[in-house]
Amino acid sequence: MRRVWGGIEGGGTKFVCLIGTGPDELLATETIPTTDPQQTLGAAARFFERHGADTSLASLGIACFGPIDLNPASPRYGSITTTPKPGWANVDVLGYFTRRLGLPVGWDTDVNGAALAEQRWGAARGLDSLVYFTVGTGIGGGALVGGKPVHGLVHPEMGHIPLTPMPSHSAAGVCPYHGGACLEGVASGPALRARTGKPAHELGEDDPVWEDEARYLAHAAAVATLMISPQRIIFGGGVLKQEHLYARIRQQFVALLNGYVQSPAVTYEVASYIVAPQLGDHAGALGALALAMDVSRPE
Amino acid sequence: MRRVWGGIEGGGTKFVCLIGTGPDELLATETIPTTDPQQTLGAAARFFERHGADTSLASLGIACFGPIDLNPASPRYGSITTTPKPGWANVDVLGYFTRRLGLPVGWDTDVNGAALAEQRWGAARGLDSLVYFTVGTGIGGGALVGGKPVHGLVHPEMGHIPLTPMPSHSAAGVCPYHGGACLEGVASGPALRARTGKPAHELGEDDPVWEDEARYLAHAAAVATLMISPQRIIFGGGVLKQEHLYARIRQQFVALLNGYVQSPAVTYEVASYIVAPQLGDHAGALGALALAMDVSRPE
Numbered sequence: 085m086r087r088v089w090g091g092i093e094g095g096g097t098k099f100v101c102l103i104g105t106g107p108d109e110l111l112a113t114e115t116i117p118t119t120d121p122q123q124t125l126g127a128a129a130r131f132f133e134r135h136g137a138d139t140s141l142a143s144l145g146i147a148c149f150g151p152i153d154l155n156p157a158s159p160r161y162g163s164i165t166t167t168p169k170p171g172w173a174n175v176d177v178l179g180y181f182t183r184r185l186g187l188p189v190g191w192d193t194d195v196n197g198a199a200l201a202e203q204r205w206g207a208a209r210g211l212d213s214l215v216y217f218t219v220g221t222g223i224g225g226g227a228l229v230g231g232k233p234v235h236g237l238v239h240p241e242m243g244h245i246p247l248t249p250m251p252s253h254s255a256a257g258v259c260p261y262h263g264g265a266c267l268e269g270v271a272s273g274p275a276l277r278a279r280t281g282k283p284a285h286e287l288g289e290d291d292p293v294w295e296d297e298a299r300y301l302a303h304a305a306a307v308a309t310l311m312i313s314p315q316r317i318i319f320g321g322g323v324l325k326q327e328h329l330y331a332r333i334r335q336q337f338v339a340l341l342n343g344y345v346q347s348p349a350v351t352y353e354v355a356s357y358i359v360a361p362q363l364g365d366h367a368g369a370l371g372a373l374a375l376a377m378d379v380s381r382p383e
Numbered sequence: 384m385r386r387v388w389g390g391i392e393g394g395g396t397k398f399v400c401l402i403g404t405g406p407d408e409l410l411a412t413e414t415i416p417t418t419d420p421q422q423t424l425g426a427a428a429r430f431f432e433r434h435g436a437d438t439s440l441a442s443l444g445i446a447c448f449g450p451i452d453l454n455p456a457s458p459r460y461g462s463i464t465t466t467p468k469p470g471w472a473n474v475d476v477l478g479y480f481t482r483r484l485g486l487p488v489g490w491d492t493d494v495n496g497a498a499l500a501e502q503r504w505g506a507a508r509g510l511d512s513l514v515y516f517t518v519g520t521g522i523g524g525g526a527l528v529g530g531k532p533v534h535g536l537v538h539p540e541m542g543h544i545p546l547t548p549m550p551s552h553s554a555a556g557v558c559p560y561h562g563g564a565c566l567e568g569v570a571s572g573p574a575l576r577a578r579t580g581k582p583a584h585e586l587g588e589d590d591p592v593w594e595d596e597a598r599y600l601a602h603a604a605a606v607a608t609l610m611i612s613p614q615r616i617i618f619g620g621g622v623l624k625q626e627h628l629y630a631r632i633r634q635q636f637v638a639l640l641n642g643y644v645q646s647p648a649v650t651y652e653v654a655s656y657i658v659a660p661q662l663g664d665h666a667g668a669l670g671a672l673a674l675a676m677d678v679s680r681p682e
Contacts, residue, residue, distance in 0.1 A: 151645055166645045213535035227610070229528045229535065236512035236528065236612040237656075238646055245609045246602055246639055248547035261643040303545055310544045311524070311610045313535040340545055344560040346450055346465045347537055357536075 088139045089380065090132050090187075091372030093194060094148035094177060096169055096221075099124055100369040101131045103139060107205050107363060107370055111139065121175045129184045136185070144181055145190035145375030147197025147368050152177075154192065154235045162191055190375030194218075195226030196233035197371025198361070202318055203228055204374050206362035211315040215308040216361070217242065218321035219301065223268040227312055234312075243268040245307055250296060253279065271300035273323055284323045297323070298332030305333060305358055306340045309350060316349075320361040327360070334358050386441045388679065389431050389486075390671030392493060393447035393476060395468055395520075398423055399668040400430045402438060406504050406662060406669055410438065420474045428483045435484070443480055444489035444674030446496025446667050451476075453491065453534045461490055489674030494525030495532035496670025497660070501617055502527055503673050505661035510614040514607040515660075516541065517620035518600065522567040526611055533611075542567040544606055549595060552578065570599035572622055583622045596622070597631030604632060604657055605639045608649060615648075619660040626659070633657050 104110040162178025199216035225242025257264025461477025498515035524541025556563025
C-alpha cells in the first residue's frame with residue numbers, strides 16, 4: 085500500500101480531518117463540529133480508522149486551538165491547557181489519538197500549522213522564516229524560524245501584543261484580558277463589529293473603518309519585522325476576505341518603519357513581503373499533515 | 384599548542400578583542416577605540432597576530448554593531464551596511480579578518496552575540512530560547528530560538544518596535560526615524576536625558592522617571608513574550624545600572640499580560656524570568672568567542 089499521512093486541524097468550531105500527501109492529493113476529508121471532547125475526538129478518530137483500512141497511514145499531525153502544552157518534558161504535553169471553551173480545558177488531545185490509533189503523532193498550534201503549510205506548499209514556499217497572522221473571531225500568530233515553528237516558554241500569542249487604541253476608539257475594546265490595549269481587543273472581527281454594529285463581511289470597501297484596521301495590522305506587521313525579521317508575513321482569516329486591506333496594510337507598514345529597516349522587501353518590494361495565504365480553508369489541516377510528515381519514520 | 388579562540392565585539396565607540404576559552408580563561412584582552420575602519424580593524428588584527436604567535440588560534444568570532452548583512456547568499460555578507468557612522472558604511476569586516484588572519488570567522492550582531500554568551504556561560508545557561516535587550520545610547524535586542532541567533536530577512540531591530548508615548552511625554556522623542564513612536568525614541572539613555580536634563584546614572588532612585596521607563600521596558604518584554612515566547616528575558620546596558628528597574632519592569636510586565644499567558648514564569652516566578660546579565664562588560668566579546676567556537680573545525 086502507498087504511504088499517506090493524516091492531518092487534523094482542531095478548531096473551536098470545527099475539526100477538519102484529512103488524509104493525503106499534500107494539497108494536490110487529498111484522498112479523504114471530513115469536517116466535524118466541535119461539541120464536547122468525547123464526541124468530537126471520537127468522530128475524528130473513527131474517520132482515520134475507517135480510511136486507515138484502505139490506506140497505509142504513516143502518522144498523524146494535529147494543529148490545535150490553544151493555549152496548548154508544547155513542552156515535551158511537561159506532564160501535560162499534548163493537552164489543551166486553559167481554554168474557556170466548556171469541557172476542553174486540560175484535554176489530552178495528543179494522548180487520545182496516540183493511544184487510539186497507535187501511530188506517531190505530531191503536535192503544534194493551529195497557526196504554527198498554517199504557517200508550516202504555507203511554507204511547504206503555499207505563499208512562503210522555500211523560505212525558512214515567516215510570520216503568519218490570522219485575523220477573525222480572535223487574532224493568532226505563528227512563526228517559523230530556521231524552518232521550524234517557534235516555541236519556547238509556551239508558544240507565541242501574537243494576537244495579544246500590547247498597543248494603544250487610537251484616540252477615537254473605545255479603550256474598552258473586546259479582549260477579556262486586555263480590553264482595547266491589545267491587537268485582538270481593537271482589530272479582531274468582534275472589535276470591528278463593536279465599532280460599526282456590523283460583521284466585517286457586511287462592511288463596504290470604502291468604510292473608514294478599514295484604514296484604522298490596516299493601521300493596527302500594519303503595527304502588528306512592523307512588530308513582527310522588528311522582533312523576528314521574517315522573510316515574509318502572511319495575513320489570513322475571515323477579516324482578510326476584504327482583499328483591499330492588503331494594499332492598505334502594506335502602505336501603513338512602510339510608513340511605520342519609515343526607512344529604518346534597509347531591505348527592498350520592506351520598501352518597494354513590499355507587495356511580495358506582506359501577502360495573502362494560498363492554501364485556503366485547508367491550510368490548518370494541511371499544516372497538520374506537514375507535522376505528520378515530520379514525525380513519521382523514514383520508509 | 385593548546386587550542387584557543389578569538390572574539391571581537393565591534394562597537395560604535397570601541398572594539399573589544401579577546402583570546403581564550405571562556406569567561407574563566409581569558410588569556411589576553413585589548414580595547415581599541417573605534418576611529419576609522421582602517422586604523423581600528425588594523426589594530427584589532429595586530430592584536431590577534433601578536434598573540435597568535437604564542438597560541439593556536441582555531442578561529443575568530445565577530446559580534447558587530449549594525450545594521451550588518453547576515454545573509455550568506457548576499458554579495459555584501461559580512462559587511463556593515465547603512466550606519467550613519469562616518470566611514471563605516473559598506474565596510475566588509477568579515478572579509479577583512481578572513482583574508483588577513485586566514486582563519487574561519489563567525490559573524491553576527493552585537494546583541495545576538497551577547498545573547499549567545501549569556502546562554503553559554505551566563506544568565507540563561509542551558510536554555511534554548513531567550514531575548515536580550517540592551518538599553519543605553521540606543522536600544523538593541525537579540526534573540527535565540529532553538530539555541531541559535533534569529534536571522535531572517537535581515538536581523539531583529541527590537542529597539543525600534545512601534546509604541547505610543549505616554550500622554551505626558553513628548554511625541555517628538557529622540558529616534559531620528561520614528562521620533563517618540565518607537566521604544567528607542569522614548570526609553571533610551573538620550574530619551575531619558577531629553578526629559579530630565581540629566582544622564583541616567585545621575586538620576587535618583589526615587590525619580591518619577593523610572594516608573595515610566597519601567598513601563599516602556601515592560602512593554603518591550605511583553606512584546607517579546609507574546610511574539611517569541613522566550614524562556615527568559617535579559618535586560619542589560621547602561622540604563623540598567625539602575626538596578627531598582629528590574630523589580631519595576633517585572634511588576635509592570637505582569638500587569639500588562641494580566642494573566643493571559645499561563646506560565647508561572649510570567650507570574651509568580653517572574654523574578655527568574657526577567658533578569659540581569661551575568662557576564663558584565665565582556666558579554667559581547669564573549670559572544671564573539673562563542674561564535675568562533677561554533678565555526679571552528681573539530682580538532
